[in-house]
Amino acid sequence: MTTTFIKNEQLNFINKQINLIKDSRKRNVPAHILSAVCDLAQAKILELFPNLTTEQQQLLDVSGLQTDADFEVYLERLSAFIIPFSAITGQQLKKLFPKNKKLKVPDIATMDLHHLTYLSWDDVRSSKKIIVYELEGKLVGIECNLTPSSKKNICSFCNTVGNVSYFSTVTKAKRSNNPDYYKSIGNLICTDSNECNKKITDVTYLEAFLKESLDIK
Ligand SMILES: [Zn+2]
Numbered sequence: 001m002t003t004t005f006i007k008n009e010q011l012n013f014i015n016k017q018i019n020l021i022k023d024s025r026k027r028n029v030p031a032h033i034l035s036a037v038c039d040l041a042q043a044k045i046l047e048l049f050p051n052l053t054t055e056q057q058q059l060l061d062v063s064g065l066q067t068d069a070d071f072e073v074y075l076e077r078l079s080a081f082i083i084p085f086s087a088i089t090g091q092q093l094k095k096l097f098p099k100n101k102k103l104k105v106p107d108i109a110t111m112d113l114h115h116l117t118y119l120s121w122d123d124v125r126s127s128k129k130i131i132v133y134e135l136e137g138k139l140v141g142i143e144c145n146l147t148p149s150s151k152k153n154i155c156s157f158c159n160t161v162g163n164v165s166y167f168s169t170v171t172k173a174k175r176s177n178n179p180d181y182y183k184s185i186g187n188l189i190c191t192d193s194n195e196c197n198k199k200i201t202d203v204t205y206l207e208a209f210l211k212e213s214l215d216i217k
Pocket of ligand 1: 155156157158159160189190195196197199
């Protein structure tokens with residue numbers, strides 16, 4: 001039986017490290033430098049997983065990789081161990097947004113959930129973008145107002161340059177002495193969430209953003 005242990009963003013991170021090694025090989029850097037690049041990449045990859053079994057360690061071992069085909073096989077093998085996004089029904093998705101009765105949800109059954117760190121779709125009717133993520137073992141969702149932009153900029157989630165839109169959301173934070181108080185937070189985020197999911201390597205910002213929006217301490 002295959003035990004999945006790699007999250008989408010971790011596979012993206014590994015991919016990035018593999019590209020660094022490939023790049024050094026292509027540039028024909030001196031052997032000692034290439035070996036340092038490989039060692040560093042290996043250390044960073046292993047750092048992602050504090051409790052590896054011996055087999056998992058072997059699976060992640062980059063030391064024997066030389067040709068483009070080797071790298072491809074390596075990544076292909078890892079993809080069998082990826083943890084898919086939570087199996088969730090459309091009904092369960094709707095329950096995350098009890099105030100938005102007309103919310104349209106995507107057809108989960110037809111989606112590939114393997115390469116998703118977060119699930120997102122646009123609710124065209126209300127010009128909103130919906131983000132669903134498993135935060136500390138529990139699925140949470142937020143609705144963001146969407147202001148499209150045609151400019152390229154750095155996405156707050158995946159930290160790479162691409163086509164971004166401005167998203168703002170009203171946080172659930174309340175102040176007892178002022179019931180009218182509300183705080184809105186905005187971000188530039190990839191317009192295409194599939195692209196973002198292919199590039200995100202770290203969920204620190206995404207989680208902090210969701211916690212702040214939902215007022216989770
Ligand atoms: Zn992004």
